[in-house]
Amino acid sequence: xxxxxxxxxxxxxxxxxxxxxxxxxxxxxxxxxxxxxxxxxxxxxxxxxxxxxxxxxxxxxxxxxxxxxxxxxxxxxxxxxxxxxxxxxxxxxxxxxxxxxxxxxxxxxxxxxxxxxxxxxxxxxxxxxxxxxxxxxxxxxxxxxxxxxxxxxxxxxxxxxxxxxxxxxxxxxxxxxxxxxxxxxxxxxxxxxxxxxxxxxxxxxxxxxxxxxxxxxxxxxxxxxxxxxxxxxxxxxxxxxxxxxxxxxxxxxxxxxxxxxxxxxxxxxxxxxxxxxxxxxxxxxxxxxxxxxxxxxxxxxxxxxxxxxxxxxxxxxxxxxxxxxxxxxxxxxxxxxxxxxxxxxxxxxxxxxxxxxxxxxxxxxxxxxxxxxxxxxxxxxxxxxxxxxxxxxxxxxxxxxxxxxxxxxxxxxxxxxxxxxxxxxxxxxxxxxxxxxxxxxxxxxxxxxxxxxxxxxxxxxxxxxxxxxxxxxxxxxxxxxxxxxxxxxxxxxxxxxxxxxxxxxxxxxxxxxxxxxxxxxxxxxxxxxxxxxxxxxxxxxxxxxxxxxxxxxxxxxxxxxxxxxxxxxxxxxxxxxxxxxxxx
Numbered sequence: 001x002x003x004x005x006x007x008x009x010x011x012x013x014x015x016x017x018x019x020x021x022x023x024x025x026x027x028x029x030x031x032x033x034x035x036x037x038x039x040x041x042x043x044x045x046x047x048x049x050x051x052x053x054x055x056x057x058x059x060x061x062x063x064x065x066x067x068x069x070x071x072x073x074x075x076x077x078x079x080x081x082x083x084x085x086x087x088x089x090x091x092x093x094x095x096x097x098x099x100x101x102x103x104x105x106x107x108x109x110x111x112x113x114x115x116x117x118x119x120x121x122x123x124x125x126x127x128x129x130x131x132x133x134x135x136x137x138x139x140x141x142x143x144x145x146x147x148x149x150x151x152x153x154x155x156x157x158x159x160x161x162x163x164x165x166x167x168x169x170x171x172x173x174x175x176x177x178x179x180x181x182x183x184x185x186x187x188x189x190x191x192x193x194x195x196x197x198x199x200x201x202x203x204x205x206x207x208x209x210x211x212x213x214x215x216x217x218x219x220x221x222x223x224x225x226x227x228x229x230x231x232x233x234x235x236x237x238x239x240x241x242x243x244x245x246x247x248x249x250x251x252x253x254x255x256x257x258x259x260x261x262x263x264x265x266x267x268x269x270x271x272x273x274x275x276x277x278x279x280x281x282x283x284x285x286x287x288x289x290x291x292x293x294x295x296x297x298x299x300x301x302x303x304x305x306x307x308x309x310x311x312x313x314x315x316x317x318x319x320x321x322x323x324x325x326x327x328x329x330x331x332x333x334x335x336x337x338x339x340x341x342x343x344x345x346x347x348x349x350x351x352x353x354x355x356x357x358x359x360x361x362x363x364x365x366x367x368x369x370x371x372x373x374x375x376x377x378x379x380x381x382x383x384x385x386x387x388x389x390x391x392x393x394x395x396x397x398x399x400x401x402x403x404x405x406x407x408x409x410x411x412x413x414x415x416x417x418x419x420x421x422x423x424x425x426x427x428x429x430x431x432x433x434x435x436x437x438x439x440x441x442x443x444x445x446x447x448x449x450x451x452x453x454x455x456x457x458x459x460x461x462x463x464x465x466x467x468x469x470x471x472x473x474x475x476x477x478x479x480x481x482x483x484x485x486x487x488x489x490x491x492x493x494x495x496x497x498x499x500x501x502x503x504x505x506x507x508x509x510x511x512x513x514x515x516x517x518x519x520x521x522x523x524x525x526x527x528x529x530x531x532x533x534x535x536x537x538x539x540x541x542x543x544x545x546x547x548x549x550x551x552x553x554x555x556x557x558x559x560x561x562x563x564x565x566x567x568x569x570x571x572x573x574x575x576x577x578x579x580x581x582x583x584x
Contacts, residue, residue: 003033003034003080003107003108003149003169003170004149004169006033007169007170007214010238012232012238012239012240013033013034013216013238013239014031014032014033014239014240014241014242014259014262015032015033015034015035015036015082015216015239015240015241015242016030016032016034016035016036016241016242016243016259017035017036017037017038017040017041017084017218017241017242017243018035018036018037018038018041018072019037019038019039019040019041019042019043019067020041020042020067020071020072021067021071021072021074021075023041024037024071024072024075024076024079024081025075025076026259027079027259028076028077028078028079029259030259031259032079032259033080033239034079034080034081034082034107034241035072035076035079035080035081035082036081036082036083036084036110036112036151036241036243037064037067037068037072037081037082037083037084038064038084038110038112038113038243039060039063039064039084039112039113040084040112040113040177040243041243042063042064042067059089059091060084060085060086060089060113061085061086061089061092061097062092064083064084064085065083065097065101068081068083068106069104073104073105073106080107080108080149081105081106081107082106082107082108082109082110082149082151083101083106083108083109083110084109084110084111084112084113085097085109085110085111085112085139086111086112086113087111087135087136087138087139088115088131088135088136094139094142094143095142095146098142098143098146098148099146101148102146102147102148106148107148107149108143108148108149108150108151108169109139109140109143109148109149109150109151110140110150110151110152110153110172111136111137111139111140111152111153112153114133114136114153114155114174115127115131115132115133115136116133116153116154116155116159116174117174117177133154133159133162134162136152136153137152137162137163137166137168140152140163140166140168141166141167141168144167144168144169149169149170150167150168150169150170151168151169151170151172151216151241152168152170152171152172153172153174153218154171154172154173154174155173155174156202157201157202157205157206160173160202160205160206160213160215161205161206161209161211164206164209164211164213165211169214170214170215170216170238170239171206171213171214171215171216172215172216172217172218172241173199173202173215173216173217173218173237174218174219174220175195175198175217175218175219175220175221175222176219176220177219177243188221188223189276189316190328191220191221192221192222192227192230192231193320193325195220195221195222195231196230196231196234196235196320197325197326199215199217199231199235199237200234200235200236202215203215203235203236203237214238214239215237215238216237216238216239216240216241217231217237217239217240217241218240218241218242218243219242219243219245222240222242222245223245223468224245224464224465224468225262225464226273226278226461226464226465228240228262229273230273230275230276233273233274233275234275234320240262242262271285272457274288274291274292274317275313275316275317275320275321276313276316276317277310277313277314277317278454278457278458278461279451279454279457279458280453280454280457281446281451281453281454283446283450283451284446284451284454287314287443287445287446290441290443291314291317291318291321291443292321294318294441294443295317295318295319295320295321295322296321296322296323297441298412299440299441300393300412300413300414300415300437300438300439300440300441301315301318301413301414301415301440301441301442301443302378302415302416302417302421302435302438302439302441302442302443303315303414303415303416303417303442303443303445304416304417304418304421304442304443304444304445305416305418305444305445305446305447306418306445306447306493307418307492307493307495308448308492308493308494308495308496309418309445309446309447309448309493309494310445310493310494311376311416311418311445312331312374312376312416314443314445315329315331315372315374315414315416316329316374318372318414319371319372319374319412319414322372322412324370324371324372324412327368327370327371327372328371329368329371329372329373329374330364330367330368330371330372330373330374331373331374331376332345332346332364332373332374332375332376333375333376333377334375334376334377334378334379334380334381335376335377335380336380337380337381337382338382339382339384339385340354340401342381342382342385343385343388343401344361344363344401345363345364346363346364346365346385346388346389346392346398347363347365347366347388347392347398347399347400347401348360348361348362348363348365348366348398348400348401349361349363349400349401349402349403350400350401350402350403351402352402353400353401353402353403354401354402357402360400361400363398363400365392365398365409365411366398366407366409368409368411369409369410369411370410370411371411371412372411372412372413372414373411373412373413373414374414374415374416375413375414375415375416376415376416376417377416377417377418377419378415378416378417378438379417379419379421379424379429379430383429383431386430386431386434387431387434389434390431390433390434390437392409393413393437393438394437396408396409396410397409413438415438421435447490447493448490448493448494448497449488449489449490452486452487455482455485455486455497456482456486458494458497458498459477459482459485459497459501462497462498462501462502463475463477463501466501466502466505467505467510469505470505470506470509470510472505472509472510473510474510475504475505475508475510475511475512475513476512476513477504477512477513478512478513478515480515481513481514481515481518484515484518484519484522485497485500485518488522488525489525490525491525499521500518500521500522503517503518503521504517504518552566552577552580552581563577563578563581
């Protein structure tokens with residue numbers, strides 16, 4: 001059996017929950033390892049919510065089997081089919097169905113819909129009426145006796161242990177329905193982080209009980225291929241089964257493309273990604289290794305890099321890979337903050353400490369006790385606050401504003417800046433002793449223009465983010481557009497690149513990208529001086545022009561002297577390009 005081979009060889013598998021023959025064929029064309037026919041997919045294909053699957057609107061088993069028999073099985077060539085069954089249907093003859101399903105070539109069954117999706121008083125009423133997870137496990141055991149493959153939806157560790165004891169082939173951890181994805185990237189990442197912690201707890205619990213179980217995931221915050229890639233990297237989970245995350249758009253080509261991306265995520269997780277950061281350049285891979293090394297220590301870290309390079313993402317990966325990852329990372333931007341506000345925000349204050357202090361306030365250090373505190377633009381702190389911060393780092397204790405009592409804190413500090421720190425020290429705006437305290441480890445993030453080989457990978461990441469946001473098919477990005485993106489100097493770095501890709505979605509809604517969409521957006525960069533070099537040294541106007549001329553010569557040589565093509569690659573108008581030529 002194909003599925004048994006996957007388990008034996010410990011390959012990661014990608015499954016697709018479908019509700020129509022069209023979706024099943026698209027999943028097979030995309031390279032899925034199995035399809036699950038679930039009544040959630042049936043309702044979804046009719047434009048209804050997946051949540052309809054857990055409401056008593058129809059006989060789930062008859063409905064699902066009808067779709068499987070008439071629309072899915074006749075259209076598939078070799079794809080294993082798993083049928084979702086409600087174990088609590090008193091009128092359904094399960095033994096007869098197992099024989100019939102086996103004769104039709106069905107590979108296996110799963111317990112869907114499950115009582116595990118219910119909670120609160122409704123769940124209590126179901127259990128009082130005799131509807132329990134134990135019935136679903138017994139159904140899977142009966143199916144296994146008839147030679148069918150079994151996939152068990154479960155929701156917590158006790159259920160996983162019960163299914164493993166019963167010999168269920170695949171344990172499918174349900175993280176919830178994937179109907180929507182938080183718009184705010186940090187909120188989505190926080191959900192993903194919590195899911196990773198829960199996944200690892202279940203896997204650890206199974207291993208402690210002596211089970212080498214094949215565990216997969218279903219739904220929840222794993223909404224995109226890059227989400228799955230993160231989970232595969234940070235856990236020992238063996239696969240992912242997607243429903244609405246894959247079948248949310250009723251277009252076969254979109255399903256094919258999405259499944260392929262999930263399959264790719266299941267095989268390429270070790271080199272080009274570190275958590276939420278993706279890159280394939282040598283300099284970024286070296287940075288990945290440094291992050292892994294420093295994450296296990298308590299040493300302060302100073303992250304330097306231009307605006308938009310991803311300093312906070314690096315800080316979050318340091319935290320996620322550290323022993324403190326079970327606690328949330330606390331973030332605070334130090335920019336444009338007065339002395340009194342900074343003291344209160346960092347160290348807290350007592351009731352009545354100043355006008356408006358109506359109660360005790362816990363500062364960032366107390367909130368981050370036992371965790372990580374990320375201070376962005378730390379060089380913008382007033383000098384008096386810098387002195388107080390230095391004392392806290394040395395003594396590992398704080399004093400709230402308006403108090404004399406010292407409070408011990410255990411905080412791992414990660415700071416960041418996009419400014420020239422050495423110049424600020426020379427000018428007396430940043431304390432040298434604080435720099436030495438913060439810079440036990442210094443991480444320098446290279447600007448995007450120094451690693452153009454990362455751009456295609458980042459573009460692919462952003463494409464799937466905006467396919468999800470704008471509910472459209474993945475657009476074609478012509479070679480000319482990609483060359484334009486790779487050749488641009490990106491003063492705004494990754495943040496600017498992301499904006500350029502979103503512009504293509506806003507204007508085209510899934511249509512083929514056009515070079516003029518990108519050129520119009522990047523034209524302003526030709527009139528803006530290039531950022532300082534990676535060493536954070538200031539450059540004068542003459543040096544800026546030298547950089548522009550060298551880049552112009554490089555691009556002209558690449559396009560054989562074609563000035564129109566050179567202007568497109570540089571993201572400037574031909575008029576600007578001719579001005580540069582006259583200034584040479």
